[in-house]
Amino acid sequence: MPPKTEAPPRRATPSRPSPDFRDSNTRAGYVPGDNRIAILGPAPPSAGALHDCLIVSSLPSRRKICSGDTTSILREADRLLKTRYGTPRLGNKRHPISELVFIILSARTRGRHHEKIYRDLRRRFSSWEAVRDAPLREIELVIRDAGLSRIKARQIKTLLRRLTRDIGSLSPAPLRRMDTETLEAYLAGLPGVGLKTARCVMMYALDRAVFPVDTHCMRLFVNLGLIEGRMRFEYAQDVLQKVVPVEIRKTLHVNAVAHGRETCVPRSELCHQCVMAELCRNRR
Numbered sequence: 001m002p003p004k005t006e007a008p009p010r011r012a013t014p015s016r017p018s019p020d021f022r023d024s025n026t027r028a029g030y031v032p033g034d035n036r037i038a039i040l041g042p043a044p045p046s047a048g049a050l051h052d053c054l055i056v057s058s059l060p061s062r063r064k065i066c067s068g069d070t071t072s073i074l075r076e077a078d079r080l081l082k083t084r085y086g087t088p089r090l091g092n093k094r095h096p097i098s099e100l101v102f103i104i105l106s107a108r109t110r111g112r113h114h115e116k117i118y119r120d121l122r123r124r125f126s127s128w129e130a131v132r133d134a135p136l137r138e139i140e141l142v143i144r145d146a147g148l149s150r151i152k153a154r155q156i157k158t159l160l161r162r163l164t165r166d167i168g169s170l171s172p173a174p175l176r177r178m179d180t181e182t183l184e185a186y187l188a189g190l191p192g193v194g195l196k197t198a199r200c201v202m203m204y205a206l207d208r209a210v211f212p213v214d215t216h217c218m219r220l221f222v223n224l225g226l227i228e229g230r231m232r233f234e235y236a237q238d239v240l241q242k243v244v245p246v247e248i249r250k251t252l253h254v255n256a257v258a259h260g261r262e263t264c265v266p267r268s269e270l271c272h273q274c275v276m277a278e279l280c281r282n283r284r
């Protein structure tokens, strides 16, 4: 019987150019029966242009992202949030392998409990190589309070083995050497790692100018009136990154997370003390 060959790594879909997004300073019209947009020319740079929405979807359901002065609105939001929260570290790691494991541990946990579990794991094992080579049960015991500990232990071990096989070690150097597109495709193709996680690792640990879209970022866009309707996260990763200026991607993401944790907490929003109140369309 011929030996089994492993499937090639999955490519990160958003590294392809998005076919259906248009620059925020252009206006667009819906083409009946075509579900694509047509560029109509530059948008007026007035504040009122915020409400001129354009349809950007060629996917099955139509969504809208608002045209007009999107870049200025995002820059102002970034300035306000940065002044208020000061771009905190949020516990994220500078070593890409550490950051990957940290994110896996944080999945489906409440509050900052995962930070303690991460510290327990680091205390118990001297290196990521030691975690990789440890019996599954031993890892599971250390992270037993993480929730889904069996699944997470297996995921961590599989990931560490896969990285060792692909790049020869658990050193960050080979990842640092990859160009951004290759890096994104590789990370997003790792078992259990989606595009959002890949971009978090790239942003926090590998200094790449990407914009991971999590629930806090999505909420920020909705509150700013830049998204109308529901937008799937996989789709948002591609579309929203392109409207955020490169130089504010990290600060906007980090401070949006801080804002979502401290002030714009779902169902407990503190609108009366919110720095975003003037820009927000959902102020209560």
Ligand code: SF4
Pocket: 223, 263, 264, 265, 269, 270, 271, 274, 275, 276, 277, 280, 281, 282, 283, 284
């Ligand atoms: S004004 Fe309220 S809803 Fe709007 S961003 Fe601030 S806390 Fe959230």
